[in-house]
Amino acid sequence: MPVLNDEVPSEGDFDAGRRRGEFDSITPEDFIRGSGGAGRGNPPGWLGRDDIERARMQLPITYVEIVPVRTDDLGRISQVGSLLCVSDDGNIERTLITGRVLFHESLREAIARNVAKDLGDIALPMLPANLQPFTVAEFFPTPGLSEYYDPRQHAIALCYVVPIAGDCKPQDETLDVEWVDPRGGTMETFLAQMVNGHDRIVRRALAWAGI
Amino acid sequence: MPVLNDEVPSEGDFDAGRRRGEFDSITPEDFIRGSGGAGRGNPPGWLGRDDIERARMQLPITYVEIVPVRTDDLGRISQVGSLLCVSDDGNIERTLITGRVLFHESLREAIARNVAKDLGDIALPMLPANLQPFTVAEFFPTPGLSEYYDPRQHAIALCYVVPIAGDCKPQDETLDVEWVDPRGGTMETFLAQMVNGHDRIVRRALAWAGI
Amino acid sequence: MPVLNDEVPSEGDFDAGRRRGEFDSITPEDFIRGSGGAGRGNPPGWLGRDDIERARMQLPITYVEIVPVRTDDLGRISQVGSLLCVSDDGNIERTLITGRVLFHESLREAIARNVAKDLGDIALPMLPANLQPFTVAEFFPTPGLSEYYDPRQHAIALCYVVPIAGDCKPQDETLDVEWVDPRGGTMETFLAQMVNGHDRIVRRALAWAGI
Amino acid sequence: MPVLNDEVPSEGDFDAGRRRGEFDSITPEDFIRGSGGAGRGNPPGWLGRDDIERARMQLPITYVEIVPVRTDDLGRISQVGSLLCVSDDGNIERTLITGRVLFHESLREAIARNVAKDLGDIALPMLPANLQPFTVAEFFPTPGLSEYYDPRQHAIALCYVVPIAGDCKPQDETLDVEWVDPRGGTMETFLAQMVNGHDRIVRRALAWAGI
Numbered sequence: 001m002p003v004l005n006d007e008v009p010s011e012g013d014f015d016a017g018r019r020r021g022e023f024d025s026i027t028p029e030d031f032i033r034g035s036g037g038a039g040r041g042n043p044p045g046w047l048g049r050d051d052i053e054r055a056r057m058q059l060p061i062t063y064v065e066i067v068p069v070r071t072d073d074l075g076r077i078s079q080v081g082s083l084l085c086v087s088d089d090g091n092i093e094r095t096l097i098t099g100r101v102l103f104h105e106s107l108r109e110a111i112a113r114n115v116a117k118d119l120g121d122i123a124l125p126m127l128p129a130n131l132q133p134f135t136v137a138e139f140f141p142t143p144g145l146s147e148y149y150d151p152r153q154h155a156i157a158l159c160y161v162v163p164i165a166g167d168c169k170p171q172d173e174t175l176d177v178e179w180v181d182p183r184g185g186t187m188e189t190f191l192a193q194m195v196n197g198h199d200r201i202v203r204r205a206l207a208w209a210g211i
Numbered sequence: 212m213p214v215l216n217d218e219v220p221s222e223g224d225f226d227a228g229r230r231r232g233e234f235d236s237i238t239p240e241d242f243i244r245g246s247g248g249a250g251r252g253n254p255p256g257w258l259g260r261d262d263i264e265r266a267r268m269q270l271p272i273t274y275v276e277i278v279p280v281r282t283d284d285l286g287r288i289s290q291v292g293s294l295l296c297v298s299d300d301g302n303i304e305r306t307l308i309t310g311r312v313l314f315h316e317s318l319r320e321a322i323a324r325n326v327a328k329d330l331g332d333i334a335l336p337m338l339p340a341n342l343q344p345f346t347v348a349e350f351f352p353t354p355g356l357s358e359y360y361d362p363r364q365h366a367i368a369l370c371y372v373v374p375i376a377g378d379c380k381p382q383d384e385t386l387d388v389e390w391v392d393p394r395g396g397t398m399e400t401f402l403a404q405m406v407n408g409h410d411r412i413v414r415r416a417l418a419w420a421g422i
Numbered sequence: 423m424p425v426l427n428d429e430v431p432s433e434g435d436f437d438a439g440r441r442r443g444e445f446d447s448i449t450p451e452d453f454i455r456g457s458g459g460a461g462r463g464n465p466p467g468w469l470g471r472d473d474i475e476r477a478r479m480q481l482p483i484t485y486v487e488i489v490p491v492r493t494d495d496l497g498r499i500s501q502v503g504s505l506l507c508v509s510d511d512g513n514i515e516r517t518l519i520t521g522r523v524l525f526h527e528s529l530r531e532a533i534a535r536n537v538a539k540d541l542g543d544i545a546l547p548m549l550p551a552n553l554q555p556f557t558v559a560e561f562f563p564t565p566g567l568s569e570y571y572d573p574r575q576h577a578i579a580l581c582y583v584v585p586i587a588g589d590c591k592p593q594d595e596t597l598d599v600e601w602v603d604p605r606g607g608t609m610e611t612f613l614a615q616m617v618n619g620h621d622r623i624v625r626r627a628l629a630w631a632g633i
Numbered sequence: 634m635p636v637l638n639d640e641v642p643s644e645g646d647f648d649a650g651r652r653r654g655e656f657d658s659i660t661p662e663d664f665i666r667g668s669g670g671a672g673r674g675n676p677p678g679w680l681g682r683d684d685i686e687r688a689r690m691q692l693p694i695t696y697v698e699i700v701p702v703r704t705d706d707l708g709r710i711s712q713v714g715s716l717l718c719v720s721d722d723g724n725i726e727r728t729l730i731t732g733r734v735l736f737h738e739s740l741r742e743a744i745a746r747n748v749a750k751d752l753g754d755i756a757l758p759m760l761p762a763n764l765q766p767f768t769v770a771e772f773f774p775t776p777g778l779s780e781y782y783d784p785r786q787h788a789i790a791l792c793y794v795v796p797i798a799g800d801c802k803p804q805d806e807t808l809d810v811e812w813v814d815p816r817g818g819t820m821e822t823f824l825a826q827m828v829n830g831h832d833r834i835v836r837r838a839l840a841w842a843g844i
Contacts, residue, residue, distance in 0.1 A: 045270070047269055047270065051269055054265075055266060055269060055270055057314070058258055058262055058266060058314055059256070059258065059266055059272065059273075059311070059312075059313070059314050060273050060312050060313075060314060060316075061270065062270075062271050062273050062367050069762060071760075071762060073745075074741040074742070074745055074760055075741060075759065075760025075761055075762055076741065076760075076762075077762055100270070101270075101271050101367065102270070102271075103268070103269055103270050103271060103365055104351060104352075104353070104365055105271075106349055106357070107347065107349060107367070108707040108708060108709065109707070112706075112707055126708065126759060126796075127704075127707055127708025127709075128708055128761075129702065129704060129708055129709075129710055129794050129796065129842045130767070130794075130841050130842045130843060131346075131347050131843060132343055132344065132345070132346065132347070132841075133343065133344075133347070134343070134763070135342075135343065135629075135632060136318065136342050136343070136344070136369065136632075138317055138318060140315060141315075142315070146317070147632075154314055154315055156273050156312065156318070158347065161762050161763075163759075163762065203629060204629045204630075204632070207557075207625060207626045207629030207630065208626075208629065208630065208763050208765075209762045209763045210557060210558075210569075210626070210763060210764060280551065282549075282551060284534075285530040285531070285534055285549055286530060286548065286549025286550055286551055287530065287551075288551055319496040319497060319498065320496070323495075323496055337497065337548060337585075338493075338496055338497025338498075339497055339550075340491060340493060340497055340498075340499055340583050340585065340631045341556070341583075341630050341631045341632060342632060343630075345552070346840075346843060347843075358843075372551050372552075374548075374551065414840060415840045415841075415843070418768075418836060418837045418840030418841065419552050419554075419837075419840065419841065420551045420552045421552060421553060421768060421769075421780075421837070467692070469691055469692065473691055476687075477688060477691060477692055479736070480680055480684055480688060480736055481678070481680065481688055481694065481695075481733070481734075481735070481736050482695050482734050482735075482736060482738075483692065484692075484693050484695050484789050522692070523692075523693050523789065524692070524693075525690070525691055525692050525693060525787055526773060526774075526775070526787055527693075528771055528779070529769065529771060529789070553768075553769050554765055554766065554767070554768065554769070555765065555766075555769070556765070557764075557765065558740065558764050558765070558766070558791065560739055560740060562737060563737075564737070568739070576736055576737055578695050578734065578740070580769065
């Protein structure tokens with residue numbers, strides 16, 4: 001269940017239910033104290049609470065959204081990954097890897113940073129040679145306006161499929177990283193557990209990959 | 212020549228040299244008075260001067276950038292369009308159609324609005340069936356950081372080729388809309404007159420279209 | 423039901439159940455007499471029965487496959503078209519627009535020719551500016567080898583979504599052209615009536631278009 | 634210089650100047666004796682001289698064409714590869730990796746086979762998760778008809794960028810595999826040495842990759 005009234009808004013979290021900060025080295029305290037500036041221990045581009053909340057009411061926020069996959073030696077997707085996280089209301093939630101693109105950060109850096117944030121530093125993501133997203137998901141804060149809903153903001157998510165060649169070590173609030181055969185019977189269950197349209201993004205990734 | 216210190220920042224103008232407001236019905240006075248709110252004659256999502264300037268220093272701004280083309284009956288690009296505008300320093304400048312995506316505005320609405328803004332209401336743009344951009348251009352306010360430079364902001368431009376089936380009536384500060392055969396000799400001159408990497412976007416559009 | 427042992431193999435028909443010749447002006451007699459050469463009333467590139475049957479056993483055959491759509495003024499797909507044809511065994515079959523690419527014929531010519539063959543000469547197809555197919559469907563003559571099965575041949579189909587701006591006049595054995603709202607309840611019925619994986623091609627077209 | 638009248642037509646060679654057989658284990662003798670059938674030491678799908686020559690006059694031949702690249706840890710292309718081969722007239726020629734798709738062979742198998750043919754078995758090609766080509770190059774046997782010319786045939790080449798993660802060992806008639814920085818000064822020389830439009834395919838690959 002997405003939560004609107006986070007006491008501590010998780011700046012970079014696309015899926016509202018996740019409370020984790022966007023960077024491994026940042027504690028909630030850093031976040032609350034931060035005003036978005038460098039020099040306070042926050043990464044460049046990081047925004048303080050007031051600033052990100054104001055921005056979210058004023059203009060669309062650019063996100064990257066990553067469908068992590070395992071591929072075989074002919075490049076076919078053999079497994080699709082997702083994250084299991086605990087949401088604010090105590091439910092377990094299945095999500096993809098998502099995060100805001102920070103000021104002065106390139107899309108490639110944003111993809112790499114968000115993969116490392118969720119899967120750890122030895123995941124070895126194989127970023128694509130071109131940055132044409134397989135789909136652009138438009139999340140609106142108004143339910144029903146589009147297929148994608150985000151109660152916190154208007155977000156424009158550039159979606160990429162990223163093969164993961166290394167080992168995954170779930171970070172922070174992520175309980176687990178789970179892999180499912182996209183052609184297997186559990187794929188539907190897997191998709192049914194995703195909220196706010198993220199299942200559609202996975203379906204589009206699979207359609208794009210010819211599955 | 213792009214201009215950094217606009218007295219009246221043209222909110223939606225991607226190319227800094229253009230002074231025109233983003234909407235036909237908005238005068239500079241509206242803009243100065245506006246605080247971004249509806250109810251003052253500004254469209255929803257329109258930001259006042261302080262708000263857009265703050266946002267530009269805090270997070271990447273999402274743009275659509277459109278390469279207008281004429282196509283023949285087999286869909287091949289026969290002509291590429293561009294706009295001639297007068298910049299603040301009195302030079303004539305060649306640009307594409309660009310504009311910020313406003314809060315709560317869909318990408319399709321942003322494309323249609325910006326085409327109408329520059330080419331008029333009977334241009335009959337043929338928007339693509341899918342919104343996968345042919346390229347994503349990342350503009351940074353730091354020269355040399357990427358191929359694309361925008362002194363005012365970090366902008367992420369989703370770039371589309373849009374066939375124009377109707378008549379074009381240049382609006383506002385646009386002096387003219389010019390069409391060039393992409394295979395002809397004047398194409399290089401045309402490209403040389405584009406600044407800040409917009410020529411690269413046209414080249415990529417043509418490569419994508421197989422020209 | 424696809425039929426393997428056509429008495430008169432319909433050279434250009436992708437879907438084996440369709441008996442119609444590939445060109446409006448060609449009768450089955452022309453076809454039987456033809457040896458693929460120009461000068462006998464056949465279009466250049468047209469192959470006689472022995473030649474096409476031999477080729478089908480020897481190498482993959484390149485096809486174009488077209489999902490005809492109606493779009494609204496923002497380019498969104500409002501309707502998906504399909505053809506109703508009578509198959510050799512008397513059943514009514516739902517298909518897309520498909521046809522072989524002929525020798526010395528460009529992909530654009532093949533798309534335009536096949537649309538005209540099925541929808542008539544005033545359908546006004548809006549061919550895309552780039553020829554990157556939204557998917558490449560590989561049909562094998564061995565069931566189960568891939569998602570796509572064609573008992574007659576190994577076919578490589580480059581798949582395109584083509585908006586139809588004009589009027590459709592079903593040709594030859596085509597009984598009707600039907601249009602369905604892709605978001606409506608009858609879409610699933612529509613898809614269930616397609617055989618040999620063509621429903622998957624429609625699903626991928628819709629996923630690609632963000633539906 | 635492409636050669637039309639090969640004494641021993643190199644079945645799978647896209648670039649006519651290359652005399653090498655399509656498979657490492659096949660000698661020209663095998664080829665001449667072969668009638669395309671399995672059971673004579675030829676791989677399934679391999680065609681004898683008469684059959685491939687007849688096919689080349691009758692219908693378009695489907696090819697895969699691969700631009701081998703080296704990428705950095707953010708997925709950016711750092712180097713573009715090409716092959717140096719000796720042509721029949723004794724000149725050294727620069728080519729890409731190309732080959733015909735064989736009967737009953739999938740596109741992925743064709744890509745992997747052709748990379749192994751030219752770069753060896755430990756090249757570790759990273760095939761893309763989706764098979765949408767970055768461009769489709771249409772080669773006609775008539776000069777001037779399109780940007781791509783192949784004196785031997787009408788070929789439809791599906792073009793892919795494939796990162797190479799392993800070691801390259803040039804095979805057979807390939808003298809060398811050379812890598813060039815796509816942003817460096819020697820790139821233009823590199824492109825100028827490619828014939829029949831293959832330089833255009835590289836330029837499109839780079840445009841597609843945002844370079």
